[in-house]
Amino acid sequence: MKLIGSLLVIVATTLMGAYYSNKYKMRIKSLLEMYRMLQMLSGEIEFSRGVLGESFLRLGNRVAKEYQVFLQQLSYRLAEGNGQTLEENWKQAVEEHLHITYLTKEDYDLFISLGEQLGYLDYEMELKTISMYMDRLQLKISNLEKEMTTKCKLYHTLGIASGCLFVLFII
Amino acid sequence: MxxxxxxxxxxxxxxxxxxxxxxxxxxxxxxxxxxxxxxxxxxxxxxxxxxxxxxxxxxxxxxxxxxxxxxxxxxxxxxxxxxxxxxxxxxxxxxxxxxxxxxxxxxxxxxxxxxxxxxxxxxxxxxxxLSHEKIGCANNVLPFLVGKEGIKNTLIISPPRAGKTTLLRDIVRQCSNGNDVIKGMSVGVVDERSEIGACYMGEPQNDLGIRTDVLDSCPKAMGIMMLIRTMAPELIAVDEIGTKEDIEAISYGSNCGCSIIATIHGNSLEDLEKKPIIKEMIEKKLFSRFVILSGNHSVGTISHILDEHKNIIYQ
Known part of the structure; x- marks a missing residue:
């Protein structure tokens, strides 16, 4: 009975370690998707010079599922003319429709702050602002990727080790 | 909305x-x-x-x-x-x-x-x-602009804010739709300052009729040439002409068999003749009708209409 219990504890903590390791990898994947979305937005502005609402709607069909609803809902909000600024609409759309569990508060804050800058800039500045955010995102992704092997190993090891330690402590 | x-x-x-x-x-x-x-x-x-x-x-x-x-x-x-x-x-x-x-x-x-x-x-x-359309404001003018071959080349002369664009818009609408006075025809509008059609995302917000094509925000001289080559209009409408290029394009359009309706800033025909380019255009009889608006009354009030010989045909 003790053996079965111990094994269950070790399996559970190992799985927890694997979960955190996977979460780390998925965070990088989500940030890469965010980067790709900004790249497409920049392209839309550069080549079509259409209004943001239309660009968001078009992008909504081309981005990963996790960003799709956010872009579409933001586009609808802008089209209805609800008397809110882009900053307010962007923030609310992020809070209501962007639920990516792998992203941290820091990632969300960076994304929300982009909405504070868009909407009232000239062509050059609009593109430069998006480009600046892409650079920041790129830096963040590079740092996370650099630490990925170490961190993932750490999560796995900690998972197993904490399980073993817990079992030893109880027995 | x-x-x-x-x-x-x-x-x-x-x-x-x-x-x-x-x-x-x-x-x-x-x-x-x-x-x-x-x-x-x-x-x-x-x-x-x-x-x-x-x-x-x-x-x-x-x-x-x-x-x-x-x-x-x-x-x-x-x-x-x-x-x-x-x-x-x-x-x-x-x-x-x-x-x-x-x-x-x-x-x-x-x-x-x-x-x-x-x-x-x-x-x-x-x-x-705020945009103001005056549907029907060209009713009294239109019969004087129609000839056997269709609409005559017409120049609307008016001081600022006297309603020349409003009148032009209604002439375009009536010529495009057609009515008892004139048969419907394809009309091309070169709307350099977006005042005639007031296009929003390419769609005219003012009623310009069912047979009207609009080149929005396009320079007049360039737009007239483009319309003739691509849309085959029977009538071309432009607002606020004045440069040498505008006159040359109008002349080209007229030679291609298109009727032209244009507006220009001024108080009278004599006033316009003080400008050499415009004087030359009048002497060449590029226009056969001159509609002069009165700035003293309500928007769109006609002072008089002249023919190509400068005879008053309506007052």
Whole structure:
């Protein structure tokens, strides 16, 4: 009975370690998707010079599922003319429709702050602002990727080790 | 969407509330002026008023609602559908046309580059001129412009704000749709300043008829050539001609078998003949009808119509 219990504890903590390791990898994947979305937005502005609402709607069909609803809902909000600024609409759309569990508060804050800058800039500045955010995102992704092997190993090891330690402590 | 809804959409919350709570008849509202740290001024029924926080019209500026810098910025966000960069070309010209055909005039700090105006930043003065269509205002004029071959080349001469564009718009609409006076024909409009059709995202907000094609924001001379080559119009309409290139393009269009209707700033034919380019155009008999509008009466009032020999055929 003790053996079965111990094994269950070790399996559970190992799985927890694997979960955190996977979460780390998925965070990088989500940030890469965010980067790709900004790249497409920049392209839309550069080549079509259409209004943001239309660009968001078009992008909504081309981005990963996790960003799709956010872009579409933001586009609808802008089209209805609800008397809110882009900053307010962007923030609310992020809070209501962007639920990516792998992203941290820091990632969300960076994304929300982009909405504070868009909407009232000239062509050059609009593109430069998006480009600046892409650079920041790129830096963040590079740092996370650099630490990925170490961190993932750490999560796995900690998972197993904490399980073993817990079992030893109880027995 | 009605006129009121179209308009209030471009204002930030407080100003929107003011207009929604007012008892204004938006059909009689002509102009709304926003200036940074100054009261909102409106032109209503040909009279100037201030508008208070609770939507009341006042003659006294002390109670007028003061527009803040932030509200000015927000207004620009809404006017440009949150995309000021998409309207750079329009901003360079000093105005943006919004849904409903209303024209938003802009002023602020002008940024120049080697070729001229690059952009206007710190936009601090906004003048919203509400679009007014006068359906049927060309009813009395049209019979004098129609000949055996269709519509005659016509020049509408008028001082500013006397209704030349309004009249031109109605002539275009009637020629395009056709009626008892004239058979419907394909009409090409070169709308350099977006005043005739007031296009919003390419779609005319004013009724220009069922057979009308519009080249929006296109220079007149270039647009006339393009329309002739691509859309085969029977009639071409342009607003506010005046340059040598305009006259050459009109002459080309006329030689291609298109009728031309144009407007020009001026008080009379004699007044126009003082300008050498225009004098030459009149002498060449490029136009067979001259419609002179009166600036002293209500918008669109005809003073007289002359034929190619300068004989009065309507007064």
């Amino acid at each position: 009605d006129r009121k809804e179209q308009l209030v959409k471009i204002f930030p919350r407080n100003i929107k509330e003011i207009f929604l709570s007012s008892s204004l008849d938006f059909k009689r509202l002509q102009e709304i002026r926003l200036r940074i740290n100054r009261p909102i001024i409106i032109n209503y029924n040909n009279k100037e008023y201030y508008i208070t926080k609770d939507g009341q019209l006042e003659k006294n500026g002390d109670r007028g609602y003061i527009v803040s810098r932030n509200e000015m910025r927000e207004t620009m966000e809404f006017v440009s559908s949150y995309s000021l960069y998409a309207y750079e070309e329009e901003i360079k010209q000093g105005f943006i046309t919004i849904q409903g055909g209303h024209r938003v005039g802009l002023a602020g700090k002008v940024v120049l580059d080697g070729q001229g105006i690059k952009f206007i930043k710190y936009i601090s003065f906004i003048n919203i001129r």
